Amino acid sequence: MIKGFIFDLDGVITDTAELHFLAWKALADDMGWQFDRDVNEKLRGVSRMDSIGIIMEHNTVSLPEDEVAALATKKNDIYVASLDQITTEDYLPGARELLTHLRQEGFKVALGSASKNSTKVLQQLNATKYFDVIGDGNSVSKSKPAPDIFLFGAEKLDLKPAECIVYEDAESGVDAAKAGGFFSVGIGPKDRVGHADVCFSSMKEATLFEVKSHFKELF
Ligand code: G6P
Numbered sequence: 001m002i003k004g005f006i007f008d009l010d011g012v013i014t015d016t017a018e019l020h021f022l023a024w025k026a027l028a029d030d031m032g033w034q035f036d037r038d039v040n041e042k043l044r045g046v047s048r049m050d051s052i053g054i055i056m057e058h059n060t061v062s063l064p065e066d067e068v069a070a071l072a073t074k075k076n077d078i079y080v081a082s083l084d085q086i087t088t089e090d091y092l093p094g095a096r097e098l099l100t101h102l103r104q105e106g107f108k109v110a111l112g113s114a115s116k117n118s119t120k121v122l123q124q125l126n127a128t129k130y131f132d133v134i135g136d137g138n139s140v141s142k143s144k145p146a147p148d149i150f151l152f153g154a155e156k157l158d159l160k161p162a163e164c165i166v167y168e169d170a171e172s173g174v175d176a177a178k179a180g181g182f183f184s185v186g187i188g189p190k191d192r193v194g195h196a197d198v199c200f201s202s203m204k205e206a207t208l209f210e211v212k213s214h215f216k217e218l219f
């Protein structure tokens with residue numbers, strides 16, 4: 001029986017991918033590294049340190065660990081400054097409606113994001129009130145595709161994985177949900193999240209009604 005929902009943040013509740021892109025691009029330009037939207041796509045759902053690793057590998061660059069950490073911090077400072085422009089109008093279409101609906105129907109709701117900036121993003125959206133538990137990049141050490149962040153959320157909600165549906169827009173996020181024994185809803189193209197139990201092209205289609213009809217026997 002489904003009693004709870006766990007949501008990824010970036011790409012599910014709001015689209016911060018563009019802001020991440022601009023911040024990585026500023027750092028890459030500064031360093032003389034190649035970085036474009038195709039490389040940015042590979043960073044979806046990937047932790048900050050793993051992301052800089054991917055960008056450096058793409059540029060066949062290697063640096064001492066402390067320098068890499070300093071560069072990741074530099075990118076983060078640019079990214080955090082850009083979060084001020086997020087407003088309550090910046091939910092992905094359908095996301096606020098779904099969160100409201102879940103509250104009305106009494107489901108338990110957790111956030112399960114890799115981002116260490118989740119609290120700030122939720123505040124900008126005025127979305128903190130929709131969540132019983134905030135699981136973010138500070139909550140666990142192993143990032144997606146490890147299931148830890150979703151297991152953290154389920155445990156705090158006092159639910160078993162099989163009682164929760166995870167919403168994800170990243171390949172690694174769907175992998176993490178499956179590894180943890182959660183039901184999964186993929187948001188985005190089939191070649192990215194087609195391995196989820198059910199896949200919708202956007203949050204607008206992924207309504208409670210649609211999800212209930214798909215997982216009929218679980219409600
Ligand atoms: C999300 C995004 C990733 C980002 C990660 C860490 O999963 O999809 O692109 O790298 O969070 O974000 P942070 O805000 O901690 O740098």
Ligand code: MG
Nearest residue numbers: 008010011169
């Ligand atoms: Mg995401």
